[in-house]
Amino acid sequence: MNARITDAILDLVREERARQNVKWRRAPGEWFDPEALKLAVLIEEVGEVGIELQPGGTNEQLKAELVQVAAVAVAWAEMLS
Numbered sequence: 001m002n003a004r005i006t007d008a009i010l011d012l013v014r015e016e017r018a019r020q021n022v023k024w025r026r027a028p029g030e031w032f033d034p035e036a037l038k039l040a041v042l043i044e045e046v047g048e049v050g051i052e053l054q055p056g057g058t059n060e061q062l063k064a065e066l067v068q069v070a071a072v073a074v075a076w077a078e079m080l081s
């Protein structure tokens with residue numbers, strides 16, 4: 001594991017968390033949709049990872065989608081904390 005790369009990725013996840021709050025007009029730490037809807041959002045993001053695995057996808061696009069998956073997972077986990 002390269003800690004510098006890990007830190008850089010976690011920074012991207014934090015930035016994506018902030019973007020998602022703006023996009024969905026949520027205050028930090030607030031996501032009051034039902035759990036089934038949270039799961040749907042997470043699965044939708046995972047599906048976009050799959051799309052980037054298709055021919056023509058790039059590593060940068062794949063990384064961006066993986067970061068979005070992580071950000072959604074973090075937002076959900078925050079609500080359980």
Ligand SMILES: [Mg+2]
Nearest residue numbers: 045048065068
């Ligand atoms: Mg996505």
